[in-house]
Amino acid sequence: MQPNQYSHRKVTIIGTGLVGMSYAYAMTIKGLVREIGLINRTAARAEGEAMDLSHGLPFVKPMDIQAGGYELCRDAQIVVIAAGANQKEGETRLDLAKRNVKIVEDIVPKILEHNSNPILLIVSNPVDILTHVALKVSGLPSQRVISSGTVLDTMRFRHLLSEFYDVDPRNVHGYVIGEHGDSEVPVWSRVNIAGIPLDDYCESCGKSIEARKIAIENDVRTAAYDVIEKKQATYYAIGLAMIRITEAVLMNQHSVLTVGTLMQGEYGLKDVCLSLPSIVGAQGVDRVLANPLADSELHALRESARILREGLDSIGY
Template sequence: MNKQKCAVIGCGFVGASIAFSLIQEEMFSELVLIDINQTKAEGEAMDLSHGLPFVHPMKIYAGTYADLADCFLIIITAGAGQRPGETRLELVRKNVEIFRDMIPQITAVTQDARLLIVSNPVDVMTYAAWKLSGYPPEHVIGSGTVLDTARLKYLLGAHLGVDSRSVHAFIIGEHGDSELAVWSSANISGVDLDSFCDICGACDGETLHRLYEDVRTSAYKVIEKKGATYYAIALAVTRIARAIVREEHSVLPVSAYVNGHYGVSDVYFGVPSIVGAEGVEKVLDIPLDGSEQQQLEHSVQTLKDVIAGLDL
């Protein structure tokens, strides 16, 4: 297995943006692009390759599933796009059928890769990829609520007038309408959020709820305005890839397999986890207050209800 080899399956807006983001990092020496439209993959590979004199040497090419045999990280973005007004969960049946065809083609050539799922609805699709692949659950990861958490940090930082990198707060649960903000443990560089707000007089419960709603509806607003979201998710996926390839043991709210944590089992959802070379190395049980626990249980049940109808 070549730890410096990565593949992106699906060369639409999201896949191409991820590939563009990845070539600016010195993580990989080889990048394979795969798409049902081979000509599209070839065009993206050519376009990206023409920029290599500005970054670092690597091989970029349009390939086939056979090229995945020694691939360490396989990023899957393939699937139907989310249409204006359509929820992520409404995409599920179309995309599961795509996975039923695609995943066996991956497992036919490799059993050792790390799968990073980006296709929506990402939590259900990550569960489907795990079931269909037979891989260890820690080797099958979804992008989860990494982007949602970044949106929360950005919006809360902008509201408070602080660098978003100083904001420490998580969105967890479904990457979708039932996700929740964990306000009870949120802090600004170690200063409890409530205390920080008391000092600055900058927010109250109503304001925090509005910020959460802005996070939850962000994708819909972007899709309405420009047709798709792809730049921010590309950066989020690159962050996850870096944690895996460089064995960073970073804490990120990826979509991880949860079996016993938070009182729930046999489900994937966005949850703070230690991410490294093995994929999800440990799921973390961060403190939740009573209301947050109830919201998480509702979010998980939403996902399990969908999974139950998929015959996986």
């Protein structure tokens, strides 16, 4: 694929908590960008993080890491919103909505004062609700307001399947769609291993997945709760998910990723942001792929959209 038109790649991160900085740290190791901007409500925190990352620059590719105000959004191809209250133990992502909507409503206009056409990558939870809010507040084309969606859930799904079959997770292909949350939908009907449909793979290796499906679904769905219970927050895996999305955008890779974006009639869904496999490139989401689903999966996806729509209604969107 042709690389992005920008030779000077820049990403600005708003929110220098554990998620934002896991992403920034991974970005320095990968050497994806020439410039990183760090913005935080507490300026000293962003300054300290910029200093800490900068001290490692002799061992990575050249880049400029700065902390400051919203002027750092200028010329950034991607502006990441990772600011907001953290999910508490026992709290659902939708419970976070009212606390974090006001933060997004405040942040987005400040970004646009300095950058009229960025790609907004939303990571703060509840990510589907906040993506919808950011889209409405910004007025940007829907393809340019995306979220990390179910990229992380899909990673977890593939990891668990790879453990069950003892095969490299990079050769396990499958998706989780819908809400990044409790109503998410693992698409079993489309899972394949090295191009072999799951049922055929089970038959060839003599290892049936049927007895494990519900447990795997539950493990994917509750993974965040389990991690939060043990270490108070999740951040490494989502940081890597964000890296993958960033790479697809900056390198114009046209990669298929389950980012969140506005539905515009796919499966009959409209006026709600959720995740489906989407082709991601330099302009954000080039195209959403609405492939045939099993009837049960389609029903579950529509139910997921209904739950999200109710959440949006409850906050006036």
